[in-house]
Amino acid sequence: MDKFTSMRAFNAVVMEGSFTKAASRLEISPQLISKYIGQLEESLQVRLLNRTTRRVHLTEAGQSYFERCQQILQDIDNMENDLTNLQNQVTGTLRVSVPMSFGIHHLSNPITEFQQRYPEMRVELFLTDRKVDLLDEGIDVALRIGHLKSSTLVAKKITPIRLSLCAAPQYWTQHGIPQDLVALSQLNYLRFTYSDLRSLLVDWPKSVSIQDFKSDFASNNGDVIVNMAMQGRGYAIQPTFLTGQALARGELVALEHFPIESLGLYALYSHREFLASKVRHFIDFLSEYYGDTPYWDKTGQLDELKLPNKGY
Template sequence: MDKLETMKAFLAVVQEGSFSKASEKLNLSPQLVSKYVSWLEDKLKTRLLNRTTRKVSVTEAGRAYFERCQQILIDLEETENSLTNLEQHVSGTLTISAPMSFGTRHLARLLVDFQRLYPDVNIDLQLTDTKVDIVDQGIDVALRIGYLKNSTLIAKKITPIRLAICASPEYLKQYGEPSTPDELANHYYLKYTYSEDNFVFSQFNRQSAGLRLKHTITANNGDLLMNAAVHGGGIIIQPTFITGEAIARGKLKRILPGYEPSSLNMYAVYAHRKFLASKVRSFVDFVVQYYGEVPYWDQY
């Protein structure tokens, strides 16, 4: 039997002075209310109420129990109300994990815009290109770039991530511009640590064979590789959110215009769908609509 329900029934009997009035207040039958109180007395091995055909009176033990039950139920109601208010009011510290280059280049404005809407949310941003365990590390939301894999985590698509094959004009003048993906094997390649060596290219939406590239410099930061390419270090395959500005300014040139590596996606990843904290739900909803299908870095 639910102890909270029996306590509520006992309180109603004491407050109303009768089982019948208590039953009307609780929308229960008088027999069920009486059963609840009797169960409490059996459980406590103490008489809480004196019953006669005319009235119900509270024993000394019953009065003491009434006061304690009343306080317990008040505390419980206040706790539930505080949790409800917390869920309705977007506040607290939001811990976000995001890729280093993307976070440095493109998250500052988003975070400022988000905080303008939700000024009571404090943001703890952790930039890393390694794949963190968001549950173990206490991360509320992780922004991840790649292909969606089967996982117990929840993932929502934010925006497409296009990859650009490019090099500096000076490099291409010195070593020549490749006209097919196969010719990339003859060039200096600046490799991102966490990317696959084997890239699949699309030629006018038709899949061609995979291409394995030899790398001369490997680094775990895309901005460093982009800067190395600007200085003539070789060819890079990097997201347009890194290379777009340099391409627009002529510091890098996109090559193999008929070919393009298959696009990736950026996702907002979080642990639970049920009882999702309002700060997490609000941020996910915000970031999912923020960049759109053609993000601003692809509009150069």
Template sequence: MDKIDAMRTFNAVVAEGSFVKAAQKLDISPQLVSKYVAQLEAQLKTRLLNRTTRRVHPTEAGLSYYERSCQVLHEIEDMENALSNLQTQVSGTLRVSAPMSFGIQHMAEPLNQFQQQYPDIQIELMLTDRKVDLLEEGVDVALRIGRLQDSTLVAKKIAPIRLVVCAAPHYFAEHGKPQNINELSQLNYLRFTYSDVKSLLTPWPEHLSTQDFVSDFSSNNGDVIVKCAILGQGYAIQPTFLMGDAIKQGQLEVLDDFTITPLGLYALYNHREYLASKVRHFIDFLAQYFGHIPPWDSY
């Protein structure tokens, strides 16, 4: 016996004063109504209804059970409506994880616009370069930059991420502009510790090793590397979302002769089925906001 169904059936009998009318209201058979009530009484070991030929009346215990069960059923209905609203309305708290540098430079404006469009949303933004565990840390959407790999998570590409070889114009004026990877390896490489230069530059010369690259500086933060490149310390291979403004202002110069495997900005989330409306709308909003040609590439 389903306790909730039995409770609803009993309440319908009390409200209608009849097994037949309760059956009509619930669109089930009178026999099933009688069965539910009998099972409920057997389980509670209490008579809930007094039956006459014309009408059904609740006993004292039945009336008490009816009043309490009405409260329970109302609370269940409220809970179900609240959950349904979470699925259909853009409201509640949205927890977002994003890479540190990208988040600082490019997330404030779209988040502001999203909240203006959906004022019932509260946003918690967590900036970190580590891969968060969405389930354990209660994150709704994680933004990650890289190449899409097999994962138990669902991923949607939000925007292309283009990487370029850049240095200050005065650095190239002093050391010359390299024409190929061999010549590039002899200049000072401002190395990003989370990436391998061999996985970025294509086609890679077979005779060349990553150990052949000259480098006197490395960092796990792209913003620092870009600033060092602007100061003329060496060249950097960084995404345009970090270097776009410096390129636009003439502080950095791009070497267009080098082909670099592109990356992507992806939104990762746990389940495609029954996806909360706030998550679905947020991902669609970001994809539209950044577009196929993101703003940082408009230099």
């Protein structure tokens, strides 16, 4: 059995949702697709797919294998693309979707440098916090911030995204510094509508309910939330690429004793047999530009503010 051929057949079935569509995509017969899947399951001694008359569904084992299979096939394709496109020029139009606040604050300079390096590249940048359909909207690559979830898209982590729990110094002075989640829940949370507070704060105790948290303001834009926090309206949990300058100026003060789950900046693109050279070069450029520690996190940590503890 050709393991890689069977893996590609399996991957195509999952991506297309049916044996027939997968066969059309790979330009082979549905019977041969079925044979490859059967051989793969026999080799692994596990069922990967549950078949119905209309659609196929991944088993738990199939979901795990699909994620690993995607990465292996992607690595093979990348290796072959590196050789095939070694001498290719990076040209054409690159359509990029990016979260609004991140795009406004931190993407103009790298795109400028990218186009200086590849002067024949044209870039169309779309700022939106909604999830876009890459194929339907003709997007080459989407930058997204969060935790990597199972998807039919290929995702590559560009750089880590740290979050800070912070408020204006006068807010902490007036209300005191909370020492645990119970005390924190009694303060005013300036909520970002696209995030789940429970998924951000680590070591969430069973005794604390999300309904216990007070909040009189929410927005789908991080810049607005940071500005509200600077005005002393409450505390916020926002990325350091938005809060960093205010923290450095002392307009916001972060509490370090609340552990917060880090996120990541990911580049998402449609799975293709041969990744376009312009997309590959752009993703590689951003990875190099931001690095393992992005520039907005290299200014050093601020000391925790020492304020009176008002009974918390």
